[in-house]
Amino acid sequence: MIAGYDLWFWLTCLLGGLAFLASFWQFLRGRAPNDISQGSAIVLQTWLFIYFIGSIVMQILTDGPSGDWLEYYGYLLTAMVIPAGAVTWSLSEKSCWGTLILALVGPVLIVMVQRMNVIWYYYN
Numbered sequence: 001m002i003a004g005y006d007l008w009f010w011l012t013c014l015l016g017g018l019a020f021l022a023s024f025w026q027f028l029r030g031r032a033p034n035d036i037s038q039g040s041a042i043v044l045q046t047w048l049f050i051y052f053i054g055s056i057v058m059q060i061l062t063d064g065p066s067g068d069w070l071e072y073y074g075y076l077l078t079a080m081v082i083p084a085g086a087v088t089w090s091l092s093e094k095s096c097w098g099t100l101i102l103a104l105v106g107p108v109l110i111v112m113v114q115r116m117n118v119i120w121y122y123y124n
Contacts, residue, residue, distance in 0.1 A: 022036050
């Protein structure tokens with residue numbers, strides 16, 4: 001764990017940041033949602049599925065979250081809905097604003113995973 005955060009958090013920061021930069025660049029160029037912007041959200045969705053499986057394995061192998069497990073999994077399941085919802089929204093919004101919605105997925109997930117990290121490690 002580096003500086004109080006685990007590898008799951010740092011990988012989410014990396015993927016979320018890259019997804020944001022790729023999609024926001026497409027937005028600044030005035031592009032409609034395309035393979036780059038939608039693909040970045042799909043990569044985040046796949047990562048969150050891996051995160052979900054990893055959380056279940058860690059719950060079995062360790063004591064689990066130090067906070068409320070229901071709150072933790074509520075955050076995780078909500079985080080898993082965000083990229084799917086953004087991609088669905090971008091399929092109907094064919095302007096550059098659909099690309100902006102896809103760009104916002106990365107930062108939102110970073111904040112949610114940070115909160116999940118706090119629930120897992122720092123509640124007593």
